[in-house]
Amino acid sequence: MEDIASRIVDKAVSLGCKDAVADVIENRSYQIRFARNEAVISNQWRESSASVFLVHDKRVVATDIKDLTKAGEAVERLVKIARASQPNPEYAGIAKGPFRYARTRPDPKVLSLDEGGKYVEAAIGGAVDQGAKECAGSFWKYEDEHFLATSNGVEGHDHRASLYLSIRALVSLESSGHGIACATKLSQFTPEKAGQKAGHIASLARAPKAGKAGRYTVLFDPLIFGSLTDQVGGRLSAWAVLAGLSPFGKKVGKRVASPELTLYDDGSADSIGRKRFDAEGVPTRRNVLVNKGILKTYLHNTSTAKKFKTKTTGNAGLVSPDSHAVFVKPGDRSRDEIFSEVKDGLWLTNTWYTRYQSYVTGDLSTIPRDGIFHIRNGEVVGALKDIRLTDNLLHLMKNIVALGDEPEQMMWWGEVSVPNFVPYALIKDVGITKSAE
Amino acid sequence: MNAEMDLVDFAVDHARTKGATYAEARFEKQDPENFILKNGVLDALYVGHDQGIGVRVLANGALGFAATNTLTKSAVRGIVDDAVKIAKASRRKTKITFAQEDSIAMNWSVPESKKLADVPVEEKIAEIRNVDKEVTGLGFKLAARFFNLSDNRIRKYFANSEGSRIESYSPRLRVFYFLTMLEGAAVEQAARNYGWSGGWEGVSTWGLSDRVVEEARSMHKSLTEGKKSPEGKMDLVAGPQVAGIASHESCGHPTEADRVLGREAAQAGKSFIPPEGIGMKVGSELVNVVDDPTLEHAIAYYQTDDEGVKARRRYLYKEGRVTEFLQNRETAAALHTRSNGAARAVNYNVEAIVRMANTFVEPKDHTLEEMLEDVKFGVYMKTFMEWNIDDKRYNAKYAGREAYLVENGEVKHPVRNTIIELTTPAFWSAVDAVGKDLDFEAGFCGKSDPGQALDASMGGPTIRLRNVYLR
Numbered sequence: 001m002e003d004i005a006s007r008i009v010d011k012a013v014s015l016g017c018k019d020a021v022a023d024v025i026e027n028r029s030y031q032i033r034f035a036r037n038e039a040v041i042s043n044q045w046r047e048s049s050a051s052v053f054l055v056h057d058k059r060v061v062a063t064d065i066k067d068l069t070k071a072g073e074a075v076e077r078l079v080k081i082a083r084a085s086q087p088n089p090e091y092a093g094i095a096k097g098p099f100r101y102a103r104t105r106p107d108p109k110v111l112s113l114d115e116g117g118k119y120v121e122a123a124i125g126g127a128v129d130q131g132a133k134e135c136a137g138s139f140w141k142y143e144d145e146h147f148l149a150t151s152n153g154v155e156g157h158d159h160r161a162s163l164y165l166s167i168r169a170l171v172s173l174e175s176s177g178h179g180i181a182c183a184t185k186l187s188q189f190t191p192e193k194a195g196q197k198a199g200h201i202a203s204l205a206r207a208p209k210a211g212k213a214g215r216y217t218v219l220f221d222p223l224i225f226g227s228l229t230d231q232v233g234g235r236l237s238a239w240a241v242l243a244g245l246s247p248f249g250k251k252v253g254k255r256v257a258s259p260e261l262t263l264y265d266d267g268s269a270d271s272i273g274r275k276r277f278d279a280e281g282v283p284t285r286r287n288v289l290v291n292k293g294i295l296k297t298y299l300h301n302t303s304t305a306k307k308f309k310t311k312t313t314g315n316a317g318l319v320s321p322d323s324h325a326v327f328v329k330p331g332d333r334s335r336d337e338i339f340s341e342v343k344d345g346l347w348l349t350n351t352w353y354t355r356y357q358s359y360v361t362g363d364l365s366t367i368p369r370d371g372i373f374h375i376r377n378g379e380v381v382g383a384l385k386d387i388r389l390t391d392n393l394l395h396l397m398k399n400i401v402a403l404g405d406e407p408e409q410m411m412w413w414g415e416v417s418v419p420n421f422v423p424y425a426l427i428k429d430v431g432i433t434k435s436a437e
Numbered sequence: 438m439n440a441e442m443d444l445v446d447f448a449v450d451h452a453r454t455k456g457a458t459y460a461e462a463r464f465e466k467q468d469p470e471n472f473i474l475k476n477g478v479l480d481a482l483y484v485g486h487d488q489g490i491g492v493r494v495l496a497n498g499a500l501g502f503a504a505t506n507t508l509t510k511s512a513v514r515g516i517v518d519d520a521v522k523i524a525k526a527s528r529r530k531t532k533i534t535f536a537q538e539d540s541i542a543m544n545w546s547v548p549e550s551k552k553l554a555d556v557p558v559e560e561k562i563a564e565i566r567n568v569d570k571e572v573t574g575l576g577f578k579l580a581a582r583f584f585n586l587s588d589n590r591i592r593k594y595f596a597n598s599e600g601s602r603i604e605s606y607s608p609r610l611r612v613f614y615f616l617t618m619l620e621g622a623a624v625e626q627a628a629r630n631y632g633w634s635g636g637w638e639g640v641s642t643w644g645l646s647d648r649v650v651e652e653a654r655s656m657h658k659s660l661t662e663g664k665k666s667p668e669g670k671m672d673l674v675a676g677p678q679v680a681g682i683a684s685h686e687s688c689g690h691p692t693e694a695d696r697v698l699g700r701e702a703a704q705a706g707k708s709f710i711p712p713e714g715i716g717m718k719v720g721s722e723l724v725n726v727v728d729d730p731t732l733e734h735a736i737a738y739y740q741t742d743d744e745g746v747k748a749r750r751r752y753l754y755k756e757g758r759v760t761e762f763l764q765n766r767e768t769a770a771a772l773h774t775r776s777n778g779a780a781r782a783v784n785y786n787v788e789a790i791v792r793m794a795n796t797f798v799e800p801k802d803h804t805l806e807e808m809l810e811d812v813k814f815g816v817y818m819k820t821f822m823e824w825n826i827d828d829k830r831y832n833a834k835y836a837g838r839e840a841y842l843v844e845n846g847e848v849k850h851p852v853r854n855t856i857i858e859l860t861t862p863a864f865w866s867a868v869d870a871v872g873k874d875l876d877f878e879a880g881f882c883g884k885s886d887p888g889q890a891l892d893a894s895m896g897g898p899t900i901r902l903r904n905v906y907l908r
Binding site for chain 2 (some may be wrong): 036040044047065166242243244280318354355356414436
């Protein structure tokens with residue numbers, strides 16, 4: 001496979017391409033989806049392909065080659081298309097290698113795992129023990145292997161494997177909870193704990209009453225706080241800033257969050273999103289994005305870095321830079337302490353459907369789902385339903401008043417797109433709205 | 438694609454020999470092409486050639502699915518073995534069954550007057566550059582703008598163990614644009630999406646330049662003349678785009694039978710409509726909402742679904758009541774009915790699940806003028822920007838992009854960020870007039886795990902809602 005990546009690059013260069021990147025990927029992932037406490041389908045993928053990026057006379061083209069036996073022909077076709085395309089004057093090249101990469105290997109026990117039923121059963125069992133009636137979710141064994149070559153001297157290999165489980169437990173349609181388990185080592189995979197958390201929240205959320213609109217102090221569970229920090233990570237892509245899809249434009253060096261918040265992106269750290277290198281082959285590393293509330297940098301590839309007169313952060317995707325994994329520096333509050341700080345407020349556990357009225361201002365709304373609780377003097381005094389969080393991303397970040405001391409790895413369908421390591425977060429003055437009577 | 442068809446037939450036969458009680462295989466070849474023109478610069482051109490085979494089997498009452506893009510007999514044998522093995526490992530207590538459907542042998546394709554494959558990329562880029570030139574020529578302060586033009590040519594061959602053999606070809610075309618306009622400290626953003634099943638001739642049906650120019654002018658007017666939207670109970674005249682998103686979100690999604698039955702509970706959610714909810718009242722008698730995959734040239738057009746079932750029009754809500762769920766063969770069996778051809782997959786490497794196609798409010802006979810003239814005080818919301826809905830599809834929000842105050846039947850100044858935040862029954866029960874100006878937008882509909890962002894369209898005519906709370 002390494003040969004194929006190099007051959008693609010060599011072919012592109014021989015056809016006059018200034019820059020070429022080929023990432024040959026083998027995907028051997030396996031999944032069990034479950035609902036109503038049983039598997040509904042099991043999926044197995046055995047795919048190999050090459051993601052290719054070519055630049056011919058500043059004309060940037062990309063493709064995915066699925067038939068690797070005809071990779072040469074695909075490159076010829078792509079170069080022909082590139083010649084007919086138009087130059088991108090903002091294109092500034094790819095990183096110059098070679099690079100040295102961290103020595104990371106996937107857990108052999110994860111690699112050899114070929115049956116996930118017992119993990120699904122453990123998760124469902126954990127939820128049912130807490131009172132759940134109905135569980136649904138997914139178990140994943142992710143495994144992919146990358147062979148990267150570039151025309152700037154990069155050759156890299158990265159074998160990634162991890163385990164993931166997402167479970168939603170329901171007592172009834174309106175009483176539910178969600179739990180997540182992520183691990184790169186089998187010994188650290190805790191599906192039963194995820195099920196217990198989902199089941200516990202679902203049981204606590206029995207007989208919810210309609211919530212009321214207003215401004216509240218809100219305790220964010222790690223899963224929903226991860227949705228917010230995932231937004232921060234995604235909106236810090238320099239591409240998003242240039243496209244009008246970010247509230248962080250012209251804010252480097254300025255306050256964008258409370259002093260409580262220090263947030264970094266780190267593709268090199270142990271997570272289910274760990275990567276040895278980005279799409280240009282630049283080794284991944286820790287990049288502090290927000291330090292004590294001050295914005296330090298956007299996420300860059302070589303081209304966006306040049307436009308912003310800085311250096312790549314090692315976050316290149318094929319076209320636009322993206323976050324690899326978001327980490328929030330934990331605070332100093334234990335779970336009990338951060339709950340006890342809520343005198344009269346809400347505890348939100350999950351959300352979905354985050355949408356912006358203006359990406360530039362950060363005005364958004366998102367719909368809490370699963371357990372929503374009224375908290376008084378640190379105690380749950382009732383379950384709520386049918387509310388919407390209507391606020392502004394910067395306002396939310398600036399109003400963080402405390403963070404928990406135990407970050408958890410969160411990633412979830414649609415809302416938390418990359419791993420986010422996040423603790424509980426206490427945010428004041430959060431806008432809550434609801435459907436009109 | 439004879440060699441690939443042989444592999445599909447082999448997969449189905451091999452699955453039966455391995456103990457599958459039902460098997461289907463689908464070969465797909467997709468040739469997507471797309472580019473982004475961002476702030477006048479061609480970011481990158483993407484040209485794909487995607488192909489592979491997916492196999493789904495029922496074994497021991499459980500489903501297994503496996504996919505490969507290595508198109509050899511040994512690779513296909515391998516995924517069939519995988520699919521049967523993982524299905525049998527499921528150890529389900531309740532056995533999955535499929536509703537009985539006719540086997541079909543057919544070959545269908547979407548007419549393509551000007552073949553997408555024959556249109557040079559230069560022509561496609563020039564088309565979008567012209568639109569960009571027109572909108573920048575207006576002289577407004579557009580802080581950011583991007584256009585994404587994409588097309589795809591999808592060839593499929595489907596076979597199942599009941600004798601169905603279906604070939605199909607769907608060319609599709611789509612444009613998305615996103616504008617950001619500034620005026621002092623104020624900002625206005627707009628996003629739109631138009632689609633077409635067919636060839637390059639679809640571009641001329643959109644009237645893209647006119648739409649984008651009109652959009653930019655309305656954004657400028659909103660920024661310079663817009664006032665705070667009034668708060669309280671009043672009438673709402675909602676344009677086709679608003680009617681369309683509401684039909685998709687609060688009619689189409691809650692009537693997906695897999696959602697009703699809980700199969701999507703951990704991802705896209707469930708439904709406020711229970712399995713026994715056919716006949717449930719959700720709106721006024723004027724509300725008919727249809728999902729129709731046979732709508733010619735709509736982006737989600739098809740004649741047979743990805744389980745080989747013939748497509749047909751479905752009335753989701755009729756005269757304000759739930760009439761029909763969207764079904765695939767699995768959900769239809771569970772609900773003791775027949776599939777209505779709603780099973781679709783985004784590509785060869787994912788299972789087909791229950792999906793909407795082209796969902797819309799059925800038009801009636803009012804003109805816009807007739808609807809406005811009866812409004813003493815209210816808002817005319819032509820388009821929206823932000824929207825969302827909860828996972829049981831009950832509490833929805835639509836935030837206005839282009840909206841105007843209406844007083845005594847007259848359209849006055851623009852109002853900014855009008856918010857509709859209503860329950861599904863409250864929204865549809867307030868409808869007292871339905872127009873005849875049917876219009877559509879394209880969208881990507883998200884569902885399933887792994888996520889399948891699928892071509893869909895949504896539309897409607899202008900509709901009037903009486904005495905609803907806006908802010």
